[in-house]
Amino acid sequence: xxxxxxxxxxxxxxxxxxxxxxxxxxxxxxxxxxxxxxxxxxxxxxxxxxxxxxxxxxxxxxxxxxxxxxxxxxxxxxxxxxxxxxxxxxxxxxxxxxxxxxxxxxxxxxxxxxxxxxxxxxxxxxxxxxxxxxxxxxxxxxxxxxxxxxxxxxxxxxxxxxxxxxxxxxx
Numbered sequence: 001x002x003x004x005x006x007x008x009x010x011x012x013x014x015x016x017x018x019x020x021x022x023x024x025x026x027x028x029x030x031x032x033x034x035x036x037x038x039x040x041x042x043x044x045x046x047x048x049x050x051x052x053x054x055x056x057x058x059x060x061x062x063x064x065x066x067x068x069x070x071x072x073x074x075x076x077x078x079x080x081x082x083x084x085x086x087x088x089x090x091x092x093x094x095x096x097x098x099x100x101x102x103x104x105x106x107x108x109x110x111x112x113x114x115x116x117x118x119x120x121x122x123x124x125x126x127x128x129x130x131x132x133x134x135x136x137x138x139x140x141x142x143x144x145x146x147x148x149x150x151x152x153x154x155x156x157x158x159x160x161x162x163x164x165x166x167x168x169x170x171x
Contacts, residue, residue: 007156009053009165011045011060011100013072013093015120016148023086023120030084030123030134037160042088042120044097044152047109053154053165059103060152060168063096069170070096072147077135078117083124084134090118093149 015023024040048056070092078087097116101108123134151169155162 007050007158007163009045009048009050009056010043010155010157010162011048011056012153012155013042013044013149014151014153014167014169015040015042016150019148023122026122030126031121032125035125038162040120040122042118042149044093044116044118045100045108045112047112047157048104049107050156052104052107055103056100056154057166057168059100060154060166063099064152064168064170066171069149069151072149074120074145074147076144077138077142078119079131079135080121080124082126082128082131083121084131084138085119085121085123088118088120088147090147090149093118096152 020040027036027040070090072088072090072093074086075089076087078085094116101112101116105113123131149170151167153167154165156165
């Protein structure tokens with residue numbers, strides 16, 4: 001697929017099947033259903049210009065083709081104020097993001113130019129008390145654990161839902 005005219009591009013890290021099923025199940029259980037238009041995801045960039053699509057595809061290919069999947073882990077819980085997320089740690093994924101950010105530095109929106117705080121949102125747009133209750137519940141059983149990263153993907157933002165542009169899988 002090519003990017004629809006004017007649609008910003010989002011870049012995410014793709015999760016392994018088991019990890020995706022786990023975090024997406026939590027998202028479906030705790031995200032307000034009327035606001036949940038997406039599957040669980042790990043966003044690397046929120047808004048790249050559609051004119052960057054060809055270069056972005058090439059750079060994502062270069063970062064993944066023949067390259068081992070980066071080590072990553074679910075390191076903790078993160079309050080979003082009106083939501084809850086898992087905090088993700090990955091030195092290698094951070095390096096990939098840094099290289100991409102440097103390549104597109106002059107074109108990044110402030111949110112993407114800011115330091116990256118990798119996370120997977122499982123709840124958002126709820127009352128702060130509801131978010132705090134979920135963190136408390138999850139914290140009671142939380143154990144840091146590995147997170148499988150299988151690739152990178154580019155998506156067209158369509159005003160709510162996303163449309164897949166391309167997938168780039170690690171070795």
